[in-house]
Amino acid sequence: MKILVTGGAGYIGSHMVRTLGEQGHEVVVYDNLSTGHRESVLYGRLVVGDTADTAALDHLFGAEGFDAVAHFAASIVVEESVREPLKYYRNNFCNAVNLISACLEHHVDKFIFSSTAAVYGIPSENPVTEKSALSPINPYGASKAMVEQALRDVSGVSSLRYVALRYFNVAGADALSRIGQKYKDATHLITLSLKTALGLRPQLSIFGTDYNTPDGTCIRDYIHVDDLIDAHVLALGHLASGGGSKVYNCGYGSGYSVKEVVGAVRRVTGIDFRAAETGRREGDPPALVADSALIKKELGWKPSRNDLDFIIRTAWEWEQKLQKC
Numbered sequence: 364m365k366i367l368v369t370g371g372a373g374y375i376g377s378h379m380v381r382t383l384g385e386q387g388h389e390v391v392v393y394d395n396l397s398t399g400h401r402e403s404v405l406y407g408r409l410v411v412g413d414t415a416d417t418a419a420l421d422h423l424f425g426a427e428g429f430d431a432v433a434h435f436a437a438s439i440v441v442e443e444s445v446r447e448p449l450k451y452y453r454n455n456f457c458n459a460v461n462l463i464s465a466c467l468e469h470h471v472d473k474f475i476f477s478s479t480a481a482v483y484g485i486p487s488e489n490p491v492t493e494k495s496a497l498s499p500i501n502p503y504g505a506s507k508a509m510v511e512q513a514l515r516d517v518s519g520v521s522s523l524r525y526v527a528l529r530y531f532n533v534a535g536a537d538a539l540s541r542i543g544q545k546y547k548d549a550t551h552l553i554t555l556s557l558k559t560a561l562g563l564r565p566q567l568s569i570f571g572t573d574y575n576t577p578d579g580t581c582i583r584d585y586i587h588v589d590d591l592i593d594a595h596v597l598a599l600g601h602l603a604s605g606g607g608s609k610v611y612n613c614g615y616g617s618g619y620s621v622k623e624v625v626g627a628v629r630r631v632t633g634i635d636f637r638a639a640e641t642g643r644r645e646g647d648p649p650a651l652v653a654d655s656a657l658i659k660k661e662l663g664w665k666p667s668r669n670d671l672d673f674i675i676r677t678a679w680e681w682e683q684k685l686q687k688c
């Protein structure tokens with residue numbers, strides 16, 4: 364297939380590009396390089412451009428003739444979304460609408476969308492299933508839920524079919540450390556813990572110890588990026604073989620608290636870095652754990668990297684490599 368990967372120079376998108384390239388697909392990456400990196404694109408062609416630019420999208424779609432689109436390009440920092448909501452509604456919602464519109468205009472009928480567990484807000488029960496109510500508590504989650512709604516509505520009146528994958532906490536890196544998370548202003552727990560272990564930061568902040576969880580810190584379901592990519596490949600195969608629109612959770616169904624993650628990072632790195640307990644971070648739900656039975660049943664997803672230490676080890680190797688570059 365010829366596949367457009369928006370955000371293909373970013374963390375998760377670049378892993379998708381690598382896998383699609385390895386499988387022999389033709390890949391075109393569309394990325395504005397605001398947080399992505401040219402050197403993270405291991406296969407295919409990179410077109411530098413913005414999903415806000417409808418004329419550029421029209422030109423690209425007209426020139427290329429894509430079979431499918433995988434839409435990763437987005438802003439992803441929850442705290443920033445609380446401070447700058449319109450940035451998220453523009454980048455994540457309006458620009459996704461631009462892309463969906465280009466798909467309709469140019470008869471591209473297969474669309475993979477990077478959604479998020481943040482669409483659930485504070486779920487009434489964990490693990491959370493796809494049937495749970497969508498009730499985002501920050502503009503990041505709201506902007507992604509709005510795209511899901513747009514996809515649902517558009518697919519009901521057109522030939523467009525989509526799979527929206529609701530990512531839980533994605534971490535880890537390519538087994539050969541060719542690509543990994545490389546944000547200028549990292550905010551994710553595992554990445555920041557590793558940077559602290561490397562001595563790049565004086566301490567890690569543990570955001571809130573008064574949540575209603577066993578140790579008082581937030582619980583998340585950490586999934587290795589390559590298991591997530593396997594889910595995308597299955598989703599693409601599903602659409603390519605004529606399958607209908609679907610929404611799936613992607614997580615392991617096991618949660619770890621912030622303190623447990625900090626302990627695991629200390630164990631894997633062998634470095635007893637400093638972690639200070641501070642106040643809560645705005646927009647954080649206490650616990651988010653995936654029920655991923657549906658994608659396992661319907662697409663045959665078999666995650667094979669469900670091991671927190673393994674996830675951290677791949678991220679650690681990547682962080683150490685980054686320091687040498």
Ligand code: UDP
Pocket residue numbers: 441532550551552553555567568569570571581582583621644647
């Ligand atoms: N967290 C933390 N310190 C940090 C970064 C994150 O205590 O420096 C916590 C955060 O409050 C949340 C969990 O770690 O409870 C996971 O946060 P992350 O930003 O990695 O992912 P999110 O769940 O927000 O998508």
